[in-house]
Amino acid sequence: MFTLIVELKDKPGQLIKTLEPISRLGGNVIGIVHKRDKITPLKKIPVEISIEIDENKVPELVDALKASGITVREYNEVRLVTTSSLLLVGHIVHTDISDTINRIDSTGYAEVIDLHINMPQLNEPSTALITISATGKENLRKAVELLKVICKEKKILVIEPINEEFS
């Protein structure tokens, strides 16, 4: 996964111009975040785009973007650095587990990297240990909050870890 931060003028058509070379080079966009609160002195909006793409194509992509007049501020490979495991109890499968996973994965900054489901008896609640990785502590916290929102909708109990080890 890669993230790319570009600066776009606040007018229509800007984003399309950025996305076109990504898809032309076989990339898959997994997340776009407009950082309107970080608007630049020249009134451009930083946009963080997370993409899955063959890493050999990255230099070509950056060149293509620059050629079309887009400011590429930075790009780097995203490392999923922090991980957390949580326990879910409830009707996990019935409430569309793939939707739950997708909604975490499509944040662009976090991913479900492991899911261990204890298959339920018919109509009984099941249990799953879900492991989420994210690009940093803050993003991990956001992903866990998102998971909690999703699980609240689906009436699934979330058991969070106690976090920091005793030291």
Next chain:
Amino acid sequence: MIKIAIIGFGTVGQGVAEVLMEKRDYLRQIIGDYKVVAVADSKGSLIGDFDLLNAIKIKRERGLPEGMDAMEIVENQDFDLLIETTITNIETGEPGLSYIKKALKRGKNVITSNKGPLVVAYSELIELAKENNCKLLFEATVGGAMPVIKLVNNCLAGNKILSIKGILNGTCNYILSRMEKEKMPFEQILAEAQELKIAEADPSYDVDGIDAASKLVIVANALLGIDAKFEDVEITGIREITPEAFDVAMEKGYTIRLIAEAGSNGLKVSPRLIPLQHPLALQGTLNALLIKTDLAGDVVVVGKGAGKRETASAIVSDLIQLYG
């Protein structure tokens, strides 16, 4: 001579009375002479010159005689210290709240084991005590015998408390640690706990996290300086936890406990995954608190969260703090 009024004469009130008799010689050396000049419950009272052990006997055999009611005693009787051990109500704080306010307004010291008044009106009561040059102590409200308030305020004085995480409800801890061992459903273990009188007939106060949340509110106010109210606590109870949840957790080296947590991310009571070797992975009805400080690092206390003599221990320690 310290004149003491005990209002609320159930398990805790009687427990304190017993210890005050039992340890009279020892306590006199530390705090000087003292005398219980009034005891009252919801229906009656004894005032003036009476024998304390006999009062316990009367209470148990036929109830305290009708006489001056508790509020009249707090308003009009001559005493120096109110020991307030009435029933808890975390919505109104009553009846304890009115008794405590009245006593403080009269400039009397107060020791309470009752969470209700503090959950409802912590800062108001502390302010009231200050204005009237008297003290309100409440070690028994959090963690029973386990030292918490004075541990932090005295022994850890000078530290900034960064966060607090702990087990503040022995009933939930008993149920969860039994579920962990026996792999039996919640309802079954709850029934067992009720038979053992560890859980109440109406268990919701414990298992829905309300009791732990009340104690957390007191801890947050008293130790973290957060002006927290009960509504500020995000609460999840333990009813939905299944034996399978323990299976899955244990495979990864975790167990599950109801943890109360206060810190920069707010106040929360919820079941959490705990590494099996973590100091909060406790068995039975124990309470525990893990205190994160800036100087001392992590400090953990473990102890009995309830019981007649255990709660009396906390009240007596407050008494010595006041007059020792």
